[in-house]
Amino acid sequence: MLACVLLDALGIGLIIPVLPRLIGTLTNSPDEQTLWYGAVMVSYGLMQFFFAPLIGALSDRIGRRPVLLAGIAGLALMMIVPAVTTSVELLLLSRIAGGALSSNIVVAQAYIADVTPADRRTAAFGRIGAIFGIAFVLGPALGGLLGEYDPRLPFAVAAVICLLNFLYGLFVLPESLTTPDTTPIPWRRMHPFGALAELGRERALVPALAIVVLYTLSQSVVQCTWALYTEFRYGWTPQAIGFSIFALGLSITFTQGWLLPKAARRLSPKRIVTIGLLVGLLALLGMGLSTSGPLAALLMCAFALMGIVGPTVQGLVSRTGDATRQGVRMGAVSSLNSFTGAVSPLIGTPLIFYAGRQDPSALAAGLPYFLAALLLVAALLTALASKFDDGAS
Template sequence: MKGSRASVSFILFVVVINMLGVGLAWPILPKLVQAFEGGNISSAAFQYGLLASAYALAQFLFAPLMGNLSDAFGRRPVLLLSQMGLAIDYAILAIAPDYWWLLAARLISGVLGATITTANAYMADISTPQNRARNFGLIGAAFGIGFIAGPALGGLLGEIDIRLPFVAASILSLANTLYGFFLLPESLPPEKRRSVGRLWKSNPVAALGNMGRFPVLMPLFIALLLTAISARGLESIWVLYTDFRFGWSLRDSALSLAFVGVMFILVQGVLVGPAVRLLGERRVVLYGYCVAIFALFLFGIADRGWMLFPLTAVYIIGAALAEPALKAICSKAVPDDHQGLLQGVLASIGSVAIIVGPISASLLLAHVAGPAPLVNLPGIWFLVGALLFAVALLSAARRVVPAPAPD
């Protein structure tokens, strides 16, 4: 099964449908929170940051368990469970009468939302060392396909009824569950599975400790954490920031998110493979981080809305090239029967980023959007993001730059 085109197509289709549902909801949820807050952007930014952080905390606590379960029982059942969790989440969001219902829905999704974690482990199962970075890039491209149609369609449906995108996302997630049940093959054969072990070993701290036997990973984990904090913060405030800073409508924000999807397809679906072959995974990481730092700095000082489109393109070229290359380096450092646990740890790192990034970015946006900001710099989070990428560059360089040969 390793290297099978059909297997790659199966998992990419699962990710596309999953991200189409996420893309539908992405531009709508901040606006729904804003509606609950009476239209106040400063208050909505803070409340939405809390919402995103609660989701991430639940995912942080449960993602290693889901990864461990996928190593023990296979990827397929965990994928199906997570898809059903998403369908329930979106159904609750579609009828939520107040903010606390939104919080309950996000917690459910955080507990069961292991789709991408398990999809990455699935892709590692069916990849060879030679095509692993390219295949991880294809998952990024599948993200992009979902984000091209998802946000644009979500913006259009949201202008009809702000709850309608959640109904559509729930139906898509349910359809994805049925698709996986009938058509998705298992990628981890029984002979490569390991004992699930005691339950306490599936907590994120123990899972991270279990990765401690691979010393190359820790500086790379730090780099992934810092860059993810920057990215998750940017994503969480995008809709409210562009409204506050440039007066963008819901449709404007949704179309800009669709543009993000186009860029992800171009970069991770087309450019990752050739870039890695030409430069090697290590140089792709380092050069990509440098490009992202440059773009984020310019984001922070941009004063015209049109500037965000070319800057988004430059940022994604850097960040979206570096991420799959760095994950491929991590994946090559662990054996086959630890791929699920590794992906669970990576998901927990991502969840920490979603805890820290959105609340930090939202607090800064709430401050600068308030009546008397101490620092009148609307793009302050982008400058913070550039600093985080710079520190990540230094951390990653400790491991991805080969040591000089002895004299």
């Protein structure tokens, strides 16, 4: 399963540093580029928001493997179209279709929950994050290098990786769900609002879900603005952006592959979440204040230490659920992540629009990151006031 996740994430990582540049070649001005980039990011996140619970519920019913293969096919579609089209509208449509099909992280998390004892799932979910970190070490660096020659080339390479991933899933990956949920899928589990309402009835999880919204929204604002922010404020090229994400990937791999398992054995979930949010808050404030590109990149790596929060919250949600409903529960949490991914460009695009017109040394140039820091303040206060702590796990 982790090999499948690696190939999936590697394909996504390849296109991160070049997507803004490709959109720029299909538009007529920086303002138009920014608006279309925001639309592309919003559409993908919205489709994942609406489809993640359905995909999770289907994987509970028919198995993880067939749903995963359909998701890989959706991701391939999202890569092939940008590699060949000259229309920004078709690029947007490919993101809409790809977002509807490619909620593979939901199935991966449910797969891990199927094969991992409940008390080890926080570390197991962290390993998924570490795999994404490895992919973000390799993918954006390679994508940045390829993008220097042609911004379409990374999409073509990503499409080939999707094909390899599909073949791996088809011929190698075993099914993990031994006891499928044979009951009909009720409508409330097929849309995000019903799935989230079902989780929300577990009162102990409400603070954890609130933290997910706040911290992932903060994270998404950073992610959706980083490429344009560094291009506008520091004059970075796709190669420089790719190498900054390379460094970020190393930090994610270290955080979730090495640091989180050790923290999970020694600290309570509440303490892990609190420490992670505090580190993320301090890093964001530094990024917003920094007029130096290299310093901002170092702080971005420190920001990755906040990655201990997500798997810890996912572990809490997973441990309280029935073994045959892991897909829909992970789908509900993933829909929150996707919702913030859809909303963040609506917030980040006008902020980057404004910040890009400021003098790079001005305080206002860091506005997107000051807002992201404010969201973490709210998440930190929620964590401190919560009672979801169940002791070290």
